[in-house]
Amino acid sequence: MIERYTLPRMARVWSEENKFEKMLEIEILSCEALCKLKIIPKADLFQIKKKARFNIERIKEIEKKTNHDVISFVMSISESVGDAAKYIHFGLTSSDVVDTAFSVIMCEAADILIKDAQLLLKAFRIKARKYKNTVMIGRSHGIHAEPMTFGLKCALFYEETKRNIDRLEKARETVAYGKISGSVGTYANIDPFVEEYVCRRLGLKPAKVSSQILQRDRHAQYLNSIAIAGTSLEKFSTEFRALQRTEIGEVEEYFSPTQKGSSSMPHKKNPIMFERICGMARILRANALASMENMPLWHERDISHSSVERVIIPDSTIILDYALTKMADLVNRLTVNEDRMTENLNRTKGIIFSQRVLLELIKRGLTRMEAYDIVQDAALNMQKEDINFKEALKRNKKIRGVMGPDAIDGCFDLGYHTKHVDRIFRKVGI
Incomplete structure (x- = not known):
């Protein structure tokens, strides 16, 4: 991922330094387990733990000749160990190290994403509480529908963010598995104890069964959970962008005193961060699709997935980290124009109360279609007569025959539409 969208904490997670640190840790833990099985002498284990080091430049130099990154890694650390190096990678296959290290790194990335999402959750909770009773017009198909509150809209986004946290937590749990079972998953050349020991020390669970690799449905679930979270952010951003349209003007993305909106139009204040998040969600969905393409590999494993994963998993976590962080800041600093909400609420001169009138007419003896036609006729006439x-x-004579002026006035009560907001907030837990 380009540096522009990479935050330092996630950059560290996906650094080559961190990758090789995890791989070295797995190699050393495997040696510890083999020592407990009396396969590696204690003196040799001591030398391995004391001297084993890697050098990224040296790994790259060796890989130019071997064209194999794991062999190059093993050769690099072996150079620093001496005679005891013969026990490094003993009974292991490359994916034992790479896949298990990858699982640890994905868990580290997931931990960051979950914390990010929790900060967004807090931002929506604060906004929901603050604007709990701020009445605005609800819209369906982009057209004025009935009154609601801006706090209720934020509560909706709060609840969706909670579900995304749940999905990310489950995705983390799904990838928190390691495997050290050898070339085709049979443990022919490595005792299952080694897998159990290494995984326990790394905070992973041993896969119950594996081939040469951990199965990629785990990774697909991980990236699909990320894509869903990103698409939720797109949904929130799209809503706020729409509410910022000049003719609506109910909210506004933070615009700093020195910020510029357009190279040609000095008056512009564009929702560029919300738009950026919408664009990022497209990448996350594409990457999720690619992760499912990685599931059907040949037999016990081929390497067609590797080049894809080296891009899509780091990029997806980096993008979501950035998008969640920016969204939390945007929500916290969002300008809410309550006066404009009231103005828009009154823009249609009361027709937003049409359903209330419809139901009152039905209660007073009219059929649903009779009441519907009468109310629709009144709505159309008001536009003609201004x-x-x-x-x-x-x-309207038909309405006057059923409802008096006071009954009609009673249908135009905003409180009727917001009377259950408290109950909804209690259900959401805000």
Whole structure:
């Protein structure tokens, strides 16, 4: 991933230094287990633990000749150990080290993402509480529907973020497995105790069964959970972008005093960060698809997945880390224009209360279609006569025959539409 979108903490997780540190740890832990099985003498284990080091430049230099990264890694650390180096990688295959190290690194990345999502959850909770009773117009198909509150919208996003945290936690659990079972998963050349020992020390579980590799449905679940979380961020961003449109103007992305919106139009204040997050979600979905393409490998393993994973898994975690962090900041600093919400609420002159009138007419003896047609007729007439909806209802003879002026006035109560907000908030746990 390009440096522009890579935050330092996630850059460290996916650094070559961290990768080789994890691989070296696995090699040493394997030697410890083999020593406990009396395969490696204690003196040799001491030398391995004392002297084993890797040099990234040396690994790259060796790989130019071997064209094999793990062999190059083993050769590099062997050079620093001496005679005891013969026990390094004893009974292991490359994927025992690479896949198990990759699992540890994916868990480290997931821990960061979960913390990021928890900060976003907090941001939505604060906004939901603050604007719990701030009435705005709800929209369906982009058209004014009925009153709701901005706090309720934030509560909706809060609950979805909670589900994303659950998915990320389950994805972490799914990839928190290691395997040290040899070339085809039979433990022919390595005792299962080694796998149990290494995985326990790394905070992983041993795979119950494996081939040469850990099965890639685990990685696919991981990336699909990331893609879903990213798509939720796109959904939130799309909503805030739409509410920032000039003709709506109910919210506004933070715009710093020195920021510029356009190279040609000095007046512009564009929701560029929300737009950036929307773009990033497209990459996450594409990477999730690629992760599923990695599942059907030949027999006990081929290497077609490797080149894909080296890109999609680091990139996806880096992108989501960036997007979650930015979204939390955007929500915290979001400008909410309550006056504009009220203005938009009144823009359609009361027709947003049409369903309340419809139901009142039904309660008073009309059939649903009779009531529907009468209310629709009043709504259309108000536009022709340029009057508000309440006045149109009071002028309608059919409605006057069923409902008096006070009953009509009673249908225009905003509190009717927000009376269950407290209950919803209690259900959500805000």
